[in-house]
Amino acid sequence: AQRVTQPEKLLSVFKGAPVELKCNYSYSGSPELFWYVQYSRQRLQLLLRHISRESIKGFTADLNKGETSFHLKKPFAQEEDSAMYYCAPNQGGKLIFGQGTELSVKP
C-alpha cells in the first residue's frame, strides 16, 4: 500500500542545534512532495514543496528518490520553529499526510 512515514512523533532539540525531521514514502512514480506546518492555534500551512527547491524560514528538504525520503532540515533551530510538521506526498490529486512530528525547540 502507498504510504508515508514520519518515524518520530516528537523531536526535542535545544535552540541553535541542527534539526532533521524524517519522512519516507513508498509511492510509485514521482509524487509531488510537500511539508506542511501547524503552529499552535494556527491553520495548517504550506512550508515547502520539493518542486521549487526553495528555502523557507531556513528549512530545506531534498528529495532522495533512491531512499524514497524527503527529510526536512534546518541547521540552527529557533524557538519559534516549535510546531507540528507533516510530510505529504500529492499523487493523483490527493494529498496524503504522514502522522506528523511535533518539534519542540527549548531555550
Added chain:
Amino acid sequence: DGGITQSPKYLFRKEGQNVTLSCEQNLNHDAMYWYRQDPGQGLRLIYYSQIVNDFQKGDIAEGYSVSREKKESFPLTVTSAQKNPTAFYLCASRDRGNDYGYTFGSGTRLTVV
C-alpha cells in the same frame, strides 16, 4: 481571512444525529478536500472533489457524505453511521492549475455526546 472558511468552529451533537459541516472558499480553486485530524494519527482523507458535481471517497469515507453543487462550497455530512465522529475536521482547497499546495481552513471541532 485566508479565503477558505469553515463553520462553525465548535459543534456539539447528540449521538445518532446527522450533522453538516460547512466549507466555503473564494479562491476560485477547482479541488476541495475534507480531512479528519485525530491525535497521533495525523490527517486522514475523507472525501475530495476535483471538479463541480464530482467527488471521490478518501481513505475513511464510511459514515460520511458530501456534495459539490457549487465550486465554492463542499459541505460534509457526518451521519449516524459514523462510529466515532468526535474529531477535528479540516477542509482544504487547491488550484489544480499550479503547484502552490493546498489552502486549509481553520477547522471544525465536532463533539458527539
